[in-house]
Amino acid sequence: MRRSKTNGTIASTEEKIKLAARKVFTEKGFAATRTRDIAEAAGINLALLNYYFRSKQKLFDLIMMENVQLFIEAIKNVLDNERLTLNEKVALFVEGYIEMLKKNPDLPLFILQEIRRHPEKFANQLAAKEIFLKSHFFKQLQAASKGRINPVHIVVSMLGLTIFPFIAGLFLQNITNINQVQFDKMMDERKKLIPKWVDTMIKAG
Amino acid sequence: MRRSKTNGTIASTEEKIKLAARKVFTEKGFAATRTRDIAEAAGINLALLNYYFRSKQKLFDLIMMENVQLFIEAIKNVLDNERLTLNEKVALFVEGYIEMLKKNPDLPLFILQEIRRHPEKFANQLAAKEIFLKSHFFKQLQAASKGRINPVHIVVSMLGLTIFPFIAGLFLQNITNINQVQFDKMMDERKKLIPKWVDTMIKAG
DNA sequence: GTCTATAATTCGATAGAC
DNA sequence: GTCTATCGAATTATAGAC
Numbered sequence: 251m252r253r254s255k256t257n258g259t260i261a262s263t264e265e266k267i268k269l270a271a272r273k274v275f276t277e278k279g280f281a282a283t284r285t286r287d288i289a290e291a292a293g294i295n296l297a298l299l300n301y302y303f304r305s306k307q308k309l310f311d312l313i314m315m316e317n318v319q320l321f322i323e324a325i326k327n328v329l330d331n332e333r334l335t336l337n338e339k340v341a342l343f344v345e346g347y348i349e350m351l352k353k354n355p356d357l358p359l360f361i362l363q364e365i366r367r368h369p370e371k372f373a374n375q376l377a378a379k380e381i382f383l384k385s386h387f388f389k390q391l392q393a394a395s396k397g398r399i400n401p402v403h404i405v406v407s408m409l410g411l412t413i414f415p416f417i418a419g420l421f422l423q424n425i426t427n428i429n430q431v432q433f434d435k436m437m438d439e440r441k442k443l444i445p446k447w448v449d450t451m452i453k454a455g
Numbered sequence: 456m457r458r459s460k461t462n463g464t465i466a467s468t469e470e471k472i473k474l475a476a477r478k479v480f481t482e483k484g485f486a487a488t489r490t491r492d493i494a495e496a497a498g499i500n501l502a503l504l505n506y507y508f509r510s511k512q513k514l515f516d517l518i519m520m521e522n523v524q525l526f527i528e529a530i531k532n533v534l535d536n537e538r539l540t541l542n543e544k545v546a547l548f549v550e551g552y553i554e555m556l557k558k559n560p561d562l563p564l565f566i567l568q569e570i571r572r573h574p575e576k577f578a579n580q581l582a583a584k585e586i587f588l589k590s591h592f593f594k595q596l597q598a599a600s601k602g603r604i605n606p607v608h609i610v611v612s613m614l615g616l617t618i619f620p621f622i623a624g625l626f627l628q629n630i631t632n633i634n635q636v637q638f639d640k641m642m643d644e645r646k647k648l649i650p651k652w653v654d655t656m657i658k659a660g
Numbered sequence: 661g662t663c664t665a666t667a668a669t670t671c672g673a674t675a676g677a678c
Numbered sequence: 679g680t681c682t683a684t685c686g687a688a689t690t691a692t693a694g695a696c
Contacts, residue, residue: 263679263680277571278486278572279484279486279487279568280487281483281484281486281487282484282485282486282487282572284670284671284672285671285672285673286671286672294680294681295680295681295682296671296672296673297673297674297675297680297681297682297683298679298680298681300672300673300674301679301680302679304673305672305673306671306672306673356571359564359567359568359571362564362622362623362626363484363564363568365625365626366482366561366564366625367483367487369625372625372626372629373629378629378630379629379630379632382630382631383630383631383632399648400641400644402627402631402633402641403641403644403645403648405631406619406620406623406627406641407616407652409619409623409627410615410616410618410619410620410623411612411615411616413615413619413623414611414614414615414618414619414622415611415615417567417619417622418567418611418614418615418618420570420571420574420577421567421570421577422607422611422614424577424578424584425584425587425588426587426588426607426610427584427588428607436605436607436608436611439605439608440608443604443608446659447612447652447655447656447659450652450655450659451652454651454652454655468661468662489688489689489690490689490690490691491689491690499662499663500662500663500664501689501690501691502662502663502664502665502691502692502693503661503662503663504691505690505691505692506661506662507661509691510690510691511689511690511691
């Protein structure tokens with residue numbers, strides 16, 4: 251059975267299930283998600299979910315992989331581009347992530363939650379250990395901050411300034427009384443602000 | 456039955472269950488936690504848990520309340536103290552939170568996850584909407600940043616710089632190849648760094 | 661208060677008709 | 679491919695002995 255998606259294209263049943271699964275899993279995490287919820291969100295029957303994906307775990311693994319992919323896509327073209335200055339890399343990184351996160355605001359909480367739940371799965375899989383430390387970006391950062399500050403501080407700060415607002419989105423909208431539109435507008439402003447702040451952090455004594 | 460806690464004091468069975476519940480719930484969240492795990496961690500039988508707390512949900516609500524309390528305790532003496540300058544408030548806030556989070560690193564992920572899962576429960580309960588916006592801290596911040604930057608940006612940044620490292624702890628330790636001891640040491644360094652950075656953000660044009 | 665045993669429920673997965 | 683009906687495992691909660 252086929253039915254139109256929001257963008258007017260056609261979604262097969264398999265795609266409909268995957269879309270629903272991505273939404274529900276990312277919102278609630280693995281344990282709190284019931285396959286029945288996914289089936290309902292997809293507008294199909296529970297049996298059909300197992301017909302296409304065999305098990306809840308297999309469907310989840312698929313979604314997880316796609317979500318991790320989103321995170322990697324957003325930076326892989328930046329980290330090792332030797333033609334970009336450090337400031338340019340930071341600016342591109344921040345802009346890319348904010349755009350991605352505006353479309354997928356639940357992603358960071360979902361991924362960090364799953365890493366905490368199953369650290370062993372990510373310990374070697376990502377193997378980002380070396381990829382990141384050996385990146386052109388990190389080398390530039392080391393050179394620029396040498397003798398003043400541990401470059402890891404800068405990386406943590408850049409990530410926190412960019413990602414944290416999305417993790418704490420609802421909480422922040424609550425305590426500061428701003429709505430979704432204002433929130434997105436603020437995130438656009440941060441595309442300019444964060445690179446400036448990061449630059450200051452690197453140069454400060 | 457009574458048995459010694461780590462600090463040498465005596466813990467009643469009820470307290471032992473609460474301690475175990477706090478540990479397991481905070482680590483794994485509501486859905487992924489089995490009451491059996493809590494019972495085992497407490498060294499008691501499953502039936503006893505229900506004898507003391509009636510249901511998993513009631514026990515969870517209790518733990519949740521205590522955890523939220525931890526978050527509020529850490530700031531309530533700072534936000535409205537009219538004898539502190541803005542810089543002093545920031546410094547005390549950052550130091551208090553980092554100390555609290557070093558002891559309870561799972562707390563932010565746990566709380567933000569639950570807020571996302573049940574926004575309605577926190578919408579009015581926290582009611583932090585007004586408490587925060589009307590605080591002496593926020594007024595000082597507005598005055599200090601007037602005309603240059605939206606003070607909400609500063610608040611989000613301060614929170615992100617402080618809290619995000621703990622949320623992403625395992626991930627960061629992975630990609631940067633640092634261990635737990637180095638991580639805690641970095642967080643101590645941030646007690647000095649973050650207030651300096653925040654001050655720069657406020658004053659920058 | 662604490663335990664063992666079990667009832668009651670929820671949920672993932674499958675059988676089988678169409 | 680899709681559905682209804684149901685099984686079986688896991689898990690919360692309770693009954694009842696001590």
